[in-house]
Amino acid sequence: MLDLSLSDGLPPFRFSGHETFACRYAWLPKAYRAIKANSGIFFDEDAAMVELGIGKNMVRSLRFWADVMGIAKPTADRTHVLTSTAQAIFEDGGHDPYLEDVRTLWLLHWNMSSGAAPALFAWHYLIGSWPYPEFTRSEALAAFLRQSERLGYSHSSVTLGQHLDIFLHTYMPARSARVGIEDSLDGPLVELRLLQQTGEKRSEGGRWEAVYAFRREAKPDITNELFAYALLDYWDRTAVGEKTLLVRQVTSAPGAPGQVFKLPEEDIRARLEWLSQQKEFGIGYRPSAIQGLLTRDNLLSVSADLIYKNGITSHG
Secondary structure (H helix, E strand, O other): OOOOOOOOOOOOEEOOOOOOOOOOOOHHHHHHHHHHHOOOHHHOHHHHHHHHOOOHHHHHHHHHHHHHOOOEEEOOOOOEEEOHHHHHHHOOOOOOOOOOEHHHHHHHHHHHHHHOOOEEHHHHHHHHOOOOOOEEHHHHHHHHHHHHHHOOOOOOHHHHHHHHHHHHHHHOOHHHHOOOOOOOOOOHHHHHOOEEEEEEEEOOOOOEEEEEEEOOOOOOOOOHHHHHHHHHHHHHHHOOOOOEEEHHHHHHOOOOHHHHHOOOHHHHHHHHHHHHOOHHHOEEEEOOOOOOEEEEOOOOOOOHHHHHOOOOOEOO
């Protein structure tokens, strides 16, 4: 039986809001422009339908993706505030208004997998806590049912299955995901090839189904600057004011760069060595085969502009 370990103090999770639509390529730039023109647009669904030219469910889905990918944040007065990350990407003269740079896609993946609050259930467990090298849809869904029940939720298998399918469709081409989603257009994060089909096997019911695995290998398109941004963002959110951080946490904790980017430990250590040599970050690295340690001389945060330091990196 597959199982997932739980730890105390987990945040509440989000299981829905995407309205069974995976994010499309054109949606985030469209959301940015709409919110910039009218910060309350997503709180008036009828006006949003007219302005964006999409149906009500798609309006709700677009708002969901803009939120979890770090494009905008809702306020108490029923408006959205565009984030500094969104401005760095989509503003006039921004770094990547048409999502042509693979680093932008990794950044959106990072925001959704680590920074979304409440955390997305499928992302937290499959990317952050899944204990096996592979999984099938039926195995993941069975684990979802058990874990959501243990957390006190009463979601049906239909709701959890839709949430799982959206996860698969976010990273797998529609022709490969075989998840039965009406929206057949692939989204931007498919380009990352983070999740791959490795084969097929029979389920307990005798039906053949796809086997998936994360691509855990060194990824040169995740530049050292992008890794540095993610590390400092993670540090600021999970260890506020702390001057030290265990390397083990960076490599394997849910929501940490090692897990979210699926990087091998030796690659992470090489990146940490590079980071410790960049004096502007104030990061020290004490390597150890047992328990390495990072130290931080200052609590300077970095903006998303850092990841675009060396020009465009195309995903072809």
